[in-house]
Amino acid sequence: MNTIYILWLRQMKKYRxxxxxxxxxxxxxxxxxxxxxxxxxxxFQQAGRGSYIQFIVxxxxxxxxxxxxxxWGANIIFDKQFGFLKETLVAPVSRITVMLGGALGGAxxxxxxxxxxxxxxxxxGFHPYNLAGxxxxxxxxxxLSLAMVSFSSGIGAMVNDMPSFMAATNFLVVPLFFLSGxxxxxxxxxxxxxxxxxVNPLSYAIDAMRSSLINxxxxxxxxxFLVMSGTLVVLFAFSVFRFTRIEA
Amino acid sequence: MENIISVQHVTKKYKExxxxxxxxxxxxxxxxxxxxxxxxAGKSTTIxxxxxxxxxxxxxxxxxxxxxxxxxxxxxxxxxIVFQDPSLDGDLTAFENMQxxxxxxxxxxxxxxxxxxxxxxxxxxxxxxxxxxxxxSGGMKRRLEIARGLLHHxxxxxxxxxxxxxxxxxxxxxxxxxxxxxEREGMTIxxxxxxxxxxxxxAHRIALIDHGKIVAAGTSEELKQQTGTDNLEKAYLELTxxxxxxxxxxxxxxxxxxxxxxMTKR
Numbered sequence: 001m002n003t004i005y006i007l008w009l010r011q012m013k014k015y016r017x018x019x020x021x022x023x024x025x026x027x028x029x030x031x032x033x034x035x036x037x038x039x040x041x042x043x044f045q046q047a048g049r050g051s052y053i054q055f056i057v058x059x060x061x062x063x064x065x066x067x068x069x070x071x072w073g074a075n076i077i078f079d080k081q082f083g084f085l086k087e088t089l090v091a092p093v094s095r096i097t098v099m100l101g102g103a104l105g106g107a108x109x110x111x112x113x114x115x116x117x118x119x120x121x122x123x124x125g126f127h128p129y130n131l132a133g134x135x136x137x138x139x140x141x142x143x144l145s146l147a148m149v150s151f152s153s154g155i156g157a158m159v160n161d162m163p164s165f166m167a168a169t170n171f172l173v174v175p176l177f178f179l180s181g182x183x184x185x186x187x188x189x190x191x192x193x194x195x196x197x198x199v200n201p202l203s204y205a206i207d208a209m210r211s212s213l214i215n216x217x218x219x220x221x222x223x224x225f226l227v228m229s230g231t232l233v234v235l236f237a238f239s240v241f242r243f244t245r246i247e248a
Numbered sequence: 249m250e251n252i253i254s255v256q257h258v259t260k261k262y263k264e265x266x267x268x269x270x271x272x273x274x275x276x277x278x279x280x281x282x283x284x285x286x287x288x289a290g291k292s293t294t295i296x297x298x299x300x301x302x303x304x305x306x307x308x309x310x311x312x313x314x315x316x317x318x319x320x321x322x323x324x325x326x327x328x329i330v331f332q333d334p335s336l337d338g339d340l341t342a343f344e345n346m347q348x349x350x351x352x353x354x355x356x357x358x359x360x361x362x363x364x365x366x367x368x369x370x371x372x373x374x375x376x377x378x379x380x381x382x383x384x385s386g387g388m389k390r391r392l393e394i395a396r397g398l399l400h401h402x403x404x405x406x407x408x409x410x411x412x413x414x415x416x417x418x419x420x421x422x423x424x425x426x427x428x429x430x431e432r433e434g435m436t437i438x439x440x441x442x443x444x445x446x447x448x449x450x451a452h453r454i455a456l457i458d459h460g461k462i463v464a465a466g467t468s469e470e471l472k473q474q475t476g477t478d479n480l481e482k483a484y485l486e487l488t489x490x491x492x493x494x495x496x497x498x499x500x501x502x503x504x505x506x507x508x509x510x511m512t513k514r
Contacts, residue, residue: 002354003352003354006347006348006351006352007348010337010340010344010348013339013340013344014337014339017339082334082335083331083333083334083335083336084335085335086301086331086335087335087337087349087352089301090300090324090329091324091352092320092324092325092354093352248296248301248302
């Protein structure tokens with residue numbers, strides 16, 4: 001327990017000391033929110049779908065979390081390069097502990113970024129459906145962040161160099177994001193896209209957040225929860241497995 | 249004297265290379281043991297297997313009677329290690345690096361605090377305890393790593409080329425600490441080095457590894473006698489030849505090396 005805490009604390013300290021990076025990582029989703037939100041708002045309204053700004057907030061909050069979390073594994077690569085990983089690998093602690101401490105740190109950072117964006121959206125006039133929904137959505141933010149951080153840590157444990165890591169994650173992050181219903185409703189899209197979106201776990205995370213924040217749902221909250229739980233379990237297991245196989 | 253490190257018929261094969269080939273040796277409790285050999289001879293691979301970072305393909309290794317594969321956790325509590333490359337977190341302070349180590353080894357909080365102070369004073373870094381490690385010089389980092397490696401009172405201290413890249417003053421200082429620790433606490437020291445003068449001066453016993461095999465073992469006097477030479481450097485060259493070796497890096501290491509070059513270029 002103590003070990004997980006100190007490894008989590010390490011990530012928090014590093015995050016706090018990262019200075020400008022903290023601010024910069026919020027800029028990209030903020031641009032998406034403002035440019036697309038205001039850009040498409042009138043068309044979306046003309047189509048009779050209500051406010052696009054309302055619609056897109058859950059999507060960009062999820063995007064912030066996705067982007068922060070899926071590149072988390074880069075920290076594992078850095079720990080390999082700069083040697084710190086060896087310090088944890090020779091210590092009398094299990095690999096699950098090492099993985100979990102770092103992953104919880106990454107997930108916390110992802111959720112913080114998501115919440116910061118949520119507050120910025122509030123300033124720009126976003127209004128959530130009710131308060132309970134806000135808490136529910138935070139629950140899903142945690143699940144999404146943990147799932148993506150686990151996945152990314154697993155990849156980080158597998159590869160030893162940054163170019164391979166970036167190739168693997170970049171390859172995944174764009175389709176994950178654009179084929180998830182983050183930017184558009186899933187009900188009237190072509191069949192193929194619908195199939196892809198329905199096997200994309202991010203779709204369920206976004207749907208859950210949209211459901212809890214603005215009361216619009218495609219799959220239903222229970223389905224969202226079940227799919228997210230399953231995804232989290234599988235990706236967490238994958239990461240633990242990859243961690244137990246690291247050799248220095 | 250009882251053996252604290254035992255290596256029996258250990259082999260490590262990578263896809264195309266045999267890094268360590270049927271190596272056996274013992275280190276006695278309280279000994280300063282020098283493990284020497286040319287680049288790529290299998291020194292680091294052996295240390296990695298002893299410290300649970302690599303699994304041997306064949307053979308048995310044990311530390312203070314604990315099998316390093318079957319009783320990994322027990323074996324890990326026995327040693328401290330100073331790696332060839334730094335393994336500190338540069339974004340944390342020196343003190344935080346020590347603190348983290350104390351928690352990883354489940355040390356009692358109050359005891360860890362006093363030991364941290366004592367060790368950091370010993371390596372003359374106590375007044376820099378709140379500085380980020382990335383601001384430290386190579387020698388300071390190495391000293392901090394030694395302090396950290398000693399925090400949990402290990403019975404064995406592994407030092408993989410501890411003096412590489414350090415100036416003569418720092419090297420001298422380090423060996424003084426290490427000899428003190430050995431004498432005062434009876435700590436067993438297992439080290440590798442390319443500075444044969446150092447090995448001759450401090451090691452009680454030496455093993456020479458070349459092409460993955462132990463080619464000679466004994467005190468530096470014995471090695472000199474065996475080869476009819478008058479210093480360890482000559483004995484070493486007599487035993488391992490004068491041709492220059494190309495180091496074959498293991499898979500992970502070669503990628504790391506490529507990465508390091510990539511990072512420093514930018």
